[in-house]
Amino acid sequence: QVQLAESGGGLVQAGGSLRLSCAASGSIFSINAMGWYRQAPGKQRELVATITSGGGTNYADSAKGRFTISRDNAKNTVYLQMSSLQPEDTAVYYCNANLRAGWGSFRGPVADVWGQGTQVTVSS
Secondary structure: OEEEEEEOOEEEEOOOOEEEEEEEEEOEEEEEEEEEEEEOOOOOOEEEEEEOOOOOEEEOOOOOOOEEEEEEHHHOEEEEEEOOOOHHHOEEEEEEEEEEEEEOOEEEEEEEEEOOOEEEEEEO
């Protein structure tokens, strides 16, 4: 099995910063894109940012200029540095990885794996 473990969420005042981390573990053959999504109460889950294995990035308009996504391929870890946080950034943040599991000579299909989510709360 493959698991994603997020950390770094919490409570911060408006204008503050947080850094989220997400480590993939288990029988991983390869990881393609990794990303962060968020879901606020009563709203649908939405894209925050994604990063390819080669380092190409994509951001939601709401994240541009404030958030930075990065990854450490050797550690199978993706990060989200968030600054200038606002109350509207309050949400559960989910990590996603598009990956292929594998062990020995076995290769599984490419699939999306999600973390359990970490709460980010920004107070005004």
